[in-house]
Amino acid sequence: MSLAELVANEFHVALDSVMLLRHSSESVKKLLATGGTVEDYTFTQPTGTAYDYAHPNKQPIELVIVIVQDRVYAVYRVLGIEKEGTTYSLTSAAHQRFDVERSKPPRPARRFLMQPLSSTYTGLAIHGWEGGRSRTAVQRSGGAFFSQISGSVVADKLDSTALNDDLDKQIAESLASTPAQRKQRLTLAPKLPRRIEVTTTAFLRNADVIAEVLLRANGICELCRTPAPFLRKKDRSPYLEVHHRIRLTDGDEDTTANAIAICPNCHRREHYA
Numbered sequence: 465m466s467l468a469e470l471v472a473n474e475f476h477v478a479l480d481s482v483m484l485l486r487h488s489s490e491s492v493k494k495l496l497a498t499g500g501t502v503e504d505y506t507f508t509q510p511t512g513t514a515y516d517y518a519h520p521n522k523q524p525i526e527l528v529i530v531i532v533q534d535r536v537y538a539v540y541r542v543l544g545i546e547k548e549g550t551t552y553s554l555t556s557a558a559h560q561r562f563d564v565e566r567s568k569p570p571r572p573a574r575r576f577l578m579q580p581l582s583s584t585y586t587g588l589a590i591h592g593w594e595g596g597r598s599r600t601a602v603q604r605s606g607g608a609f610f611s612q613i614s615g616s617v618v619a620d621k622l623d624s625t626a627l628n629d630d631l632d633k634q635i636a637e638s639l640a641s642t643p644a645q646r647k648q649r650l651t652l653a654p655k656l657p658r659r660i661e662v663t664t665t666a667f668l669r670n671a672d673v674i675a676e677v678l679l680r681a682n683g684i685c686e687l688c689r690t691p692a693p694f695l696r697k698k699d700r701s702p703y704l705e706v707h708h709r710i711r712l713t714d715g716d717e718d719t720t721a722n723a724i725a726i727c728p729n730c731h732r733r734e735h736y737a
């Protein structure tokens with residue numbers, strides 16, 4: 465399925481009311497250098513051009529999928545026209561500097577009310593729009609390559625462990641970057657996180673083992689020997705966590721011999737220290 469079809473289905477809109485809009489890397493670089501924002505760039509469009517979400521002779525646009533650096537930056541629902549004016553009167557001073565930089569004179573324009581949507585496809589790497597300025601920056605249903613733009617959905621299916629390992633790796637990479645690199649990535653990062661489906665493997669733990677171990681500990685952490693840090697709201701019992709000495713994922717037994725009741729600090733230390 466094409467990216468437009470996936471997103472149209474996700475938000476139950478007709479395919480011909482979807483627009484794909486790609487801000488080229490060169491434009492975005494200039495935009496950020498002048499202090500402009502992708503939002504301002506997206507929300508204000510010259511009237512009667514291919515970018516006009518309410519073009520008089522074209523199907524009204526309900527969903528705009530914004531592509532930055534060949535990834536889905538955001539999906540917006542067009543709620544209506546907020547204001548009419550010119551590309552200069554409707555935008556920020558920073559955006560006007562951006563237009564001056566690109567030698568764009570003021571043009572009649574519309575500022576749209578746009579609602580960011582939490583899409584499964586935000587952040588998704590896309591294919592079919594490669595090659596700098598050689599291809600138009602906008603595609604509507606029926607456009608030359610509208611239906612060829614797709615995303616790599618399958619490669620993004622993860623299990624919950626892989627997801628956490630992946631995040632740990634990315635945090636280490638982020639800490640190793642320079643403050644300027646991090647700042648640039650943060651500016652271009654989608655503001656709404658992408659939702660994905662993950663698969664999880666769980667163990668059905670024996671409640672009798674947990675109860676026995678909690679009674680054995682009697683409110684005292686079995687590692688650091690200090691009393692539980694607080695009482696549970698629901699029954700005023702001391703809060704301890706039952707931890708397996710050898711992890712169930714490593715194939716060990718769910719028995720009282722393999723389990724200890726410990727305080728949250730000790731529990732974290734067992735996993736991360």
Ligand SMILES: [Zn+2]
Nearest residue numbers: 685688727730
């Ligand atoms: Zn402890």
